[in-house]
Amino acid sequence: MKPDDELCLCFHVSMRKVQNFCRIEKPQRASQLSECGGAGTGCGWCRPFLERIFESQKRADSSPMPSADEYRKNRAQYIREKNAGAAENS
Numbered sequence: 001m002k003p004d005d006e007l008c009l010c011f012h013v014s015m016r017k018v019q020n021f022c023r024i025e026k027p028q029r030a031s032q033l034s035e036c037g038g039a040g041t042g043c044g045w046c047r048p049f050l051e052r053i054f055e056s057q058k059r060a061d062s063s064p065m066p067s068a069d070e071y072r073k074n075r076a077q078y079i080r081e082k083n084a085g086a087a088e089n090s
Contacts, residue, residue, distance in 0.1 A: 001015055001065035001066060001067060001068055001071055002015070002068065003015050003016035003019070004016055005068040005071070006068075007039065007046050007049055007050070007053075008037070008038070008039040008040060008042065008046045008050075009042075009043075009045070009046070009072065009075060010038075010041075010042025010043055010046075011037050011038040011039060011041070011042060012037075013036060013037040013038070013039040015053070015065070017036060017037060017039075018033060018036050018039055018050060018053050019053060019057065021033065021035070021036035022053065022054060022057040023057065027054065029054075030050060030051040030054040030055070033050045033053075033054060043075075043078070043079060043082070044082075045074075045075040045078045045079070046075075049065065049071075052065075
């Protein structure tokens with residue numbers, strides 16, 4: 001994933017924006033990343049990735065992220081599974 005690719009697809013928050021938010025605001029918890037344009041408060045798909053960015057900023061270590069296409073495809077699968085689970089619980 002490149003810095004200008006959208007990390008939060010619901011609210012169109014780029015990875016660069018989240019990284020800059022971490023660098024400037026220095027959040028104490030990953031959940032505070034929601035203050036960055038609402039990231040992570042929509043479908044929930046990006047939360048694990050937000051946590052990875054948060055942790056890597058704390059460690060100054062950047063683990064590889066998936067490509068933007070792979071990220072979108074995996075999110076689509078996540079949404080399908082989430083909707084299927086909700087339908088089963090109805």
